[in-house]
Amino acid sequence: HSHITLLVRIVSYGAGLRLLIAQDVTQLRKIEQMRKDFVANVSHELRTPLTVLKGYLETLQELEQPLSPLMSHSIQQMQEQSERMQYLVDDLLLLSNLETQPKRILCVDIPTLLDKICKENEKLNNSAGRIELTLETKAHIKGDEHELRSAFSNLLGNALKYSPPRSWVKVCWRQTNQNLILEITDEGEGISDAEIPRITERFYRVDVKRAHKVAGTGLGLAIVKHVLLRHDAHLVVSSELHKGSTFSCVFPLEKKC
Ligand code: ADP
Numbered sequence: 001h002s003h004i005t006l007l008v009r010i011v012s013y014g015a016g017l018r019l020l021i022a023q024d025v026t027q028l029r030k031i032e033q034m035r036k037d038f039v040a041n042v043s044h045e046l047r048t049p050l051t052v053l054k055g056y057l058e059t060l061q062e063l064e065q066p067l068s069p070l071m072s073h074s075i076q077q078m079q080e081q082s083e084r085m086q087y088l089v090d091d092l093l094l095l096s097n098l099e100t101q102p103k104r105i106l107c108v109d110i111p112t113l114l115d116k117i118c119k120e121n122e123k124l125n126n127s128a129g130r131i132e133l134t135l136e137t138k139a140h141i142k143g144d145e146h147e148l149r150s151a152f153s154n155l156l157g158n159a160l161k162y163s164p165p166r167s168w169v170k171v172c173w174r175q176t177n178q179n180l181i182l183e184i185t186d187e188g189e190g191i192s193d194a195e196i197p198r199i200t201e202r203f204y205r206v207d208v209k210r211a212h213k214v215a216g217t218g219l220g221l222a223i224v225k226h227v228l229l230r231h232d233a234h235l236v237v238s239s240e241l242h243k244g245s246t247f248s249c250v251f252p253l254e255k256k257c
Helices: 026-061 069-100 110-124 145-161 208-213 220-230
Strands: 006-012 018-024 106-108 130-135 141-143 168-175 179-186 234-240 244-252
Touching (some): 069 220, 110 130, 110 145, 110 179, 141 145
Parallel strands (some): 130 168
Antiparallel strands (some): 106 141, 168 179, 234 244
């Protein structure tokens, strides 16, 4: 059986004139599904050879006899690059799972989750910024804890990565009349208005020269965007060059549990 998917739109032209447009999007859906399957397969299949490679590199480095400078430099480079590839594959797989796997919705204790994420990041970046966590509300929300953790952790990681050492990163969980909002504010290098719309694209990194100094895959904010969309939430970015940025995750109040 072949199913046909129709996209039906009603276009109004005023004065009671309406047009019904039906478009066959079967082919588009198929191509989109093929793309998703392809990314899922590739990222999955790359993991095994990568693990083997890293294993051999470790063995080489632990060799008894002293290595020549060229040899030890080469091994170090290969290790760094395979590490980089590991991050890419992990992020791709995560992104792909977001497109293909169902969410596991539970009531997530956001204050506790944020506390954990802040502590983890403080340990990882002990030379970099300092984190101040403010919990204005104790609200929990219905969501997938694993997904929310990676989104929040990506945002906090970025705030620290793109800021000077010992600057402050402020994390605030609060409630307004209509929303629950997680705000992450840094005193970092900021992003220009022209770049803001592009930073959630896959693999997009602002200013490649600058970005090369900081490790990253360009997939973090794409992951954040997807996770939030899956929770009926959205990302708001406000930023000023050389002053800092605020990334806000805005959840509808109905998500509260
Ligand atoms: P990356 O792996 O490069 O960090 P992301 O998708 O997380 O990828 O972010 C995309 C780009 O947006 C980054 O390369 C960086 O240029 C910019 N960016 C993200 N967060 C911040 C921030 N807090 N301050 C300044 N620039 C940022």
